Amino acid sequence: MFKFLPFIRRIYNSISFxxxxxxxxxxILAVSLVILQPDLLEEYPQLAIKNPENIKFxxxxxxxxxxxxxIFTFTMVMNVLNRSISNYSPRLIPLILREKNQQVILGVTSGILIYALVMAVFISSENNIDFPPVAAPLAILMGAVSILLFIYFIHxxxxxxxxxxxxxxxxxxxxxxxxxxxxxxYTCVSRTSDIEWADKIAFEQCGYLNKIRLKKLISISAKIEVDFKLLKRMGSFVLENEPVLATSAKIGKKQLNKxxxxxxxxxxEAIDVVEIGFKHLVEVAVKASSPAINDPGTALTAIDYLTQLFLIRKKIPEFNAMKSDKGxxxxxxxxxxxxxxxACFMEMEAYMADDPILMQKIEQSKEIIL
Known part of the structure; x- marks a missing residue:
């Protein structure tokens, strides 16, 4: 079952879902109109189109x-992805694919096409006697909406x-x-773990440890009165059958599944892990400073964002455990x-050592953070 969970998450988070x-x-709308035959234009008969030849046209x-x-919209999406891979970082692509407005536009244009195809099949059928008079006017309205959506899509x-x-x-x-x-x-504490871990949980598949469900996991810990310890950092690579979580007591099969x-x-690679976000900005800064891209302005912008993120990160106290009120x-x-x-500044300094402006920016960033 758990082999399919990452697959289901990929489908849910993909651009196609x-x-x-x-x-x-x-x-479904097209089939419903044909089967139910609703008279939606009863009060506006001048808008009804019943001639089969006109409907086919x-x-x-x-x-x-x-x-x-x-075709244009899908081509533009592919060009954006290709440009992002070439100039920035391929690991930023999941962020681009999360744009819900673009997914909605692609879904509407594809849906209108399917609607028209389904209607064309029914109107062309020799056994079809009645055809909903609202079908053709609705297709015209959908076409006008798709043009407006395409203009917004370009923007x-x-x-x-x-x-x-x-x-x-x-x-x-x-x-x-x-x-x-x-x-x-939750209460963030920093203390040595003197607990004897009785059991370890591993997974059969290998891959990256994505952001875990902290609230749910701590809730389970309180319910079954068992402490948990994450043995791998979020965002790190996990080998097959490598222990990921340790428990202070033996876990039953039912609890293990939860x-x-x-x-x-x-x-x-997990993009919702804090350290991975820092890593991506460093990669963009390094690639922008390379002779192939030669875009120091982008590198400066990435360093500015990194500086702000470090200031926010410093507000989080150092801890090694989270504890709820329920235990x-x-x-x-x-x-x-x-x-x-x-780690971030060391990597950038190694690639930006020959650019005095970028090195000066890095030193200013260090001073602000410290």
């Missing part, structure tokens, strides 16, 4: 126009392709993860802020 659901909704015109727009893609927009989105995603940690209603559902081992305890820790800063 929302698009597919919207397209299915349009196809409208549907064929809609299919051709929407098909062309759909949205033109924003997405800008590096400042991508950096800002990565910054906001990391900041949101930091704020979520600060807003957790615990495993709180942990995700996936092939995709649930989970031992885990973020990367020490000094070690994280040292």
């Amino acid at each position: 929302l698009t597919f659901c919207i397209a299915i909704g349009f196809s 409208i549907l064929s015109f809609t299919i051709g126009g929407i098909f062309t727009l759909t 949205s893609v033109s924003q997405t392709i800008q590096v400042n927009y991508i950096l800002h989105k990565s910054f906001l995603n990391t900041k949101r993860n930091l704020v979520e940690l600060m807003d957790l209603k 615990i495993k559902r709180c942990i995700s081992i996936d092939r995709v 649930g305890t989970l031992f885990f820790a973020l990367v020490d802020v000094e070690k994280l800063a040292s």
Whole structure:
């Protein structure tokens, strides 16, 4: 069962999930109109279109126009992804694919195309006697809406392709993860773990340890009165059958299934882990400073965002365990802020040593953080 959980999460977070659901909704609408035959234009008979030849012409015109727009929209998305891979970092692509407005636009255009195709099948059938008079006017309305959505889509893609927009989105995603940690209603403690761990939980598949469900895991800990300890840092790679979580007592099969559902081992690098957000901004800064890209302005912007994130990170006290009021305890820790800063700036300094402006910016950032 747990082998399919990462697969289900990938489907849910993919660019195709929302698009597919919207397209299915349009196809259900088309079939419902044909089967139920609702008289939606009873009060407006002048809008009803009942002539089969006119309906075929409208549907064929809609299919051709929407098909062309759909090709353009998908081509633009692929160009944005290709540009992001070439100029920034391929690890930022999941952030771009999270744009819900673009997924909605792709879903609507695909759904209108499916609606017109389904209607064309029914109107072309020799056994079909009645045809909903609202079908063709609705297709015309959908075509007009798709044109407006396509105009907005061009505006949205033109924003997405800008590096400042991508950096800002990565910054906001990391900041949101930091704020979520600060807003957790748990007591953060720093103490040595003198607990004898009786059992360890491992997974059969290998992959990256994604952001775990902290609230649910601590709630289970309080309910069954068992302490947990995360043996791997979130975002790190987990080998097959490598222990991920230690427990202070033996866990039954029923509880084990609940615990495993709180942990995700996936092939995709976790973008909702705090340290991974810092890593992505460093990668963009390093790549922008390379001779191939030669974009020091982008590197300066990435360093500014990193500086702000470090200031937010310093507000989180150092801890190695979270404890709820009901007694649930989970031992885990973020990367020490000094070690994280040292790793980030050390990597940037190695690649930016020949650029005096970038080195000066790094020194200013260090002073602000310290």
